[in-house]
Amino acid sequence: MIIEVNEKLIYWLGGSTCAGKTTISNVLSANYGFTVYHCDEYWGQHIEKSNAQEHPNLNKITKASWKDILSMDVEEYLNWATGSFSEEFGMILEDLVKLSDDKPILVEGINLLPKLIKDEIVNIDHAIWLIADEAFYIKHQMKRKEFFERIKECSNQELALQNYMNDDLAYGKYIFNDAKKHDLKVIKIVNESDIKKNVELISTLFNLS
Numbered sequence: 001m002i003i004e005v006n007e008k009l010i011y012w013l014g015g016s017t018c019a020g021k022t023t024i025s026n027v028l029s030a031n032y033g034f035t036v037y038h039c040d041e042y043w044g045q046h047i048e049k050s051n052a053q054e055h056p057n058l059n060k061i062t063k064a065s066w067k068d069i070l071s072m073d074v075e076e077y078l079n080w081a082t083g084s085f086s087e088e089f090g091m092i093l094e095d096l097v098k099l100s101d102d103k104p105i106l107v108e109g110i111n112l113l114p115k116l117i118k119d120e121i122v123n124i125d126h127a128i129w130l131i132a133d134e135a136f137y138i139k140h141q142m143k144r145k146e147f148f149e150r151i152k153e154c155s156n157q158e159l160a161l162q163n164y165m166n167d168d169l170a171y172g173k174y175i176f177n178d179a180k181k182h183d184l185k186v187i188k189i190v191n192e193s194d195i196k197k198n199v200e201l202i203s204t205l206f207n208l209s
Contacts, residue, residue: 008096008097008099008105009104009105010096010104010105010107010120010121010126011034011104011105011106011107011126011127011206012106012107012108012112012117012120012121012126012127012128013025013106013107013108013112013127013128013129013130013202014108014109014110014111014112014113014114014117014127014128014129014130014175014179015110015112015129015130015131015132015172015175015189016110016130016131016132016137016168016169016171016172016175016176017110017132017137017141017168017171017172018132018136018137018140018141018144018168019130019131019132019136019137019172019189020130020132020189020193020195020198021108021109021110021130022038022108023195024108024130024195024198024199024202025038025106025108027195027199028106028199028202028203028206028208029106031199031203031208032104032203032208033103033104034103034104034105034106035099035101035103035104035105035106036105036106036107036108037092037095037096037099037105037106037107037108038108038109039092039107039108039109039110039111039112040109040110040111042091042092042095043088043111046058046088046091046092047059047061047062049091050062050087050088054087055084055087055088056083056087057079057080057083057084057086057087058083058084058087058088060080060084061084065153066150066151066153066154066160067153067154067155067160070150070151070154070160070163070164070167071154071160071163072163072167074166074167074170077163077167077170077171078167078170078171078174081167081171082113082174085110085111085112085113085116086113086116088111089111089113089116092107092111093120110171110175112129113175113178114127114129114175114178114179114181114182114184115178115181115182117184118182118184124183124184124185125185125205125206125207126206127184127185128184128185128186128187128202128205128206129175129176129179129184129185129186129187130186130187130189130198131172131175131176131186131187131188131189132172132189133188133189133190133191134169135190135191136189136190136191136192136193137165137168137169137172138165139191141165141168147164150164151164185205187201187202187205
């Protein structure tokens with residue numbers, strides 16, 4: 001199902017954690033009049049809609065704590081995360097079809113797996129993934145209040161912190177490789193990366209300017 005055929009113009013901005021997706025999407029919205037669909041704002045609703053039969057990975061979080069998630073090894077985490085996002089993707093498409101205004105839509109979030117988006121885009125220029133390098137990721141993740149709140153749920157907080165970072169960085173590498181595999185555009189976000197320059201670059205790659 002290609003939702004752009006349903007007279008909706010969709011742009012996709014995926015990538016790793018702490019790569020500036022939300023900030024950049026909000027600037028693009030202000031500059032070009034996008035309706036922005038932030039995947040993380042719908043994550044909780046999608047979990048509530050999930051069931052163990054159709055969405056085993058997504059539904060797993062209804063019974064899991066952050067202690068459970070941060071005790072996974074990297075491979076187990078990647079399997080769970082990519083499985084969850086794959087199961088959720090149909091729900092995201094349903095949400096986008098229901099959006100009522102006629103503005104172009106910019107979808108942003110870590111939930112967007114390149115292999116799934118590849119089948120949904122009419123124009124390959126309408127999808128970009130942002131991947132934070134390790135230094136940029138650590139600098140910005142350490143400023144996030146929710147990062148430390150989740151770690152506090154764990155008995156071994158030092159191990160949980162390391163696992164959290166290892167999981168996020170491994171997911172970023174997975175997304176980078178998946179995007180490259182499908183010949184999709186990827187931008188590396190490096191330490192001290194300039195948001196203004198990244199907005200300008202993405203605007204050019206999206207053929208907005």
